[in-house]
Amino acid sequence: MDITLGNLLVLEPAIVAAGNSDVVPNGTRGCASRTVSWAVTARTTAPHLPPLRGGEVLIIPIRVTREVGQELPALLREAALRDVSAVIFAADDPRAGELHPKSTEIPVLQWNGELTADTETVINRLLTECRGNLYRLGTELERQLADASASHSGIETLAQVVSHSSGLPLTVVDPLGRRLISPAETANDADAPVNDRGGVDPFVTRALPSGAEVKLGPLWPVQFVLARFLIDRIAVAAIGALQRDDAARPRGSRRGEATARLLTANTGSARDQRAAALALGLDPDAVFFVVLSREAGESDLTRALSPLGTLHPAGGTNGQRTTLVAAQGRPPAESLSSRVVEVKRRWEKDHNPDGPSLALSAPAFGVARIAAAAKEAEFVASLQTQAQFARRAASFESLEDVGAMRLLYQLRDSNELRQFIAEALGPLETRDHRGTLRATLRAFLESGGSQVAASHKLGIHRNTLAYRLRRIGELVGRDVGDPGSWLTLHVAIRASEMLDLAANDG
Incomplete structure (x- = not known):
């Protein structure tokens, strides 16, 4: 049970290092690491040193320094030869203050206060x-x-x-x-x-x-x-x-099941989530991505996602695979973004437009964010099922990929968003059972209000389009040909589609 000089300076605040000592409180280098056994007191009569076994702290009161006089350096050298760890002088002892660092081979400490006959007992206790x-x-x-x-x-x-x-x-x-x-x-x-x-x-x-x-x-x-x-x-x-x-640690199919539970937040509290990550050998503080892929092979995924980090399969059904990717180290945000861009670029290059899809979450910083990242990846994957969504590789973090839907996603569970949709679209949602009118409105808005472009996009006659637009205007209670209403209608129609996707996924 070694107690060092550095420890002693913390345990007994009255003891401090003298100006010529390198002893630092709790230090582990130099003299601070010397072991302390007991405290002993020097004698006023010869022999001035008491019996020593090594490791002692030698207390030298003022009466002893007066008696020793000019032989004080010699006394300190003898104490050093007998493995004394340090000497303690009274802070107001003038002879101790006159000692030059090179004249001693032993750490010099000071006692702030009066050195009495009880000081040895206090330190030893x-x-x-x-x-x-x-x-x-x-x-x-x-x-x-x-x-x-x-x-x-x-x-x-x-x-x-x-x-x-x-x-x-x-x-x-x-x-x-x-x-x-x-x-x-x-x-x-x-x-x-x-x-x-x-x-x-x-x-x-x-x-x-x-x-x-x-x-x-x-x-x-x-x-x-x-x-x-x-x-x-x-x-x-x-x-x-x-x-x-x-x-x-889970292995084989059990590992995939455990990883899937981590993605669904079925592991309880934040502490439980950290424990679940550790059980899988994952760093709870790592940066993660959740990736959903459709119709993609395992080797294809490994080759595509390896720039992001280490892949951990999390199961899948109906041709869809879920993968948890753990980034190596703590890469900066700029590096993560560039890696995601490169992954998407390669995926689009290596696959046909009607080929397998790849949906990536935003970076999840820490295991507590994994469940939210899984929902982000699911949202991107649901967007990819829409005919008008052209990107086969998309990231929730990319504004180019998901656009304003990323903002609407944050409001998906709010009553305010549902109220906005109801006020903007009126009975259009409830009357348009087959979704034909909403698809028409969206095509018209995305064509910049051009009936020619919208009818061509929908594959219908312009007269049919004009009829539908009049019907839409009656339901929403406003002129859909007025550019001032387009932003409101476009946001409302996209938000309505988002909620429909969420309901279908649920």
Whole structure:
């Protein structure tokens, strides 16, 4: 149960580093890493050094420095030869302040206050209590870790055990730098530990044989002693937990089913979603895409989507495949957009206009966004079933692909949108059972109000078109030939079609 000089400066605020000392609170380099066993006090009479075994902090009161006089540097050299970790002087001791850094081979500390006969007792009581607490917490943690191992628990349970028993935040990072488990975000940033300790890393870290890494932190200064005491126990437990997670990972058809559940948000809370992602070997904080494809082969999909990341099949029916794509690393938004553009370009180039389709969601940043991304991909796929939608590869994020439908999609569940449609179209929706009049209105609007172009597009006579437009005007209660009404009618008709698609998919 090693306690270092760096730890001691945190545990006992009255002890500070002297100007000629490089001891940093909780530091791990240089003299700060020296182990402290006990505190002892120098004597006023020879021999001035008490019996020493190594690792002691030697308290030198003012009465001793007066008695030793010019031989003080020699006394410090002898203490260094006998493995004393540091010496403590009173802050107001003038002789201690005269020491030159090169004249000592031992760290010099100061006691802010009066050095009394009880100072040694105060420090030793502190060291004893600290070691007792470490032993108690270490024993309890080992018991809980053994219980977790016996119940075949994974890394998620390990993090809960560590947090509950020690209060230390645990992060586990895989060999690729992806966070497998991380502490909950601090509710109040003002309460978060700040790295203002002279460059001291606010984490205590251990590398695992697999290349993964275990981190405790960010830590408050008083937590470092405990973190360094427990880190090796936690690292050993993490090795076993990661192996159990890997053994329990779904494979084959079970993996596809588990991935599909992740896409439908049937995994419960955000914490459950992270656990489900970890069980699949996915980074919960990765960037994901959900892709729906119709009439596309597996090899075709792999070749097309590999620039986006790693593919994870999520099942499919009736010729439609659902795929979850996990991007490698944390690519910037510009890089993601350019990759999507390239995927679509290649798909359009390699397939006929009436060939297989590809519908991509917008990037989903983190596992909590996957279910929403799946709905986006489903929406794009539903647009591709419409005859007027020409793109065989389309992304929800692309304005060129989905246009204003992306904005309407955000309002799909709102009463305001339904009210807008009802006011703009009147009884047209309920009277037009076969959808002929709505298709006519859309063709007319998309032809810029040209009856010639609209009749040609619909394949009907101009007189038939004129009759339908008059009938539409009667139902919507406005002149459809008035350009001032076109925007309202066009938005309403597209929104109505979107809701029809959603109803049919449901």
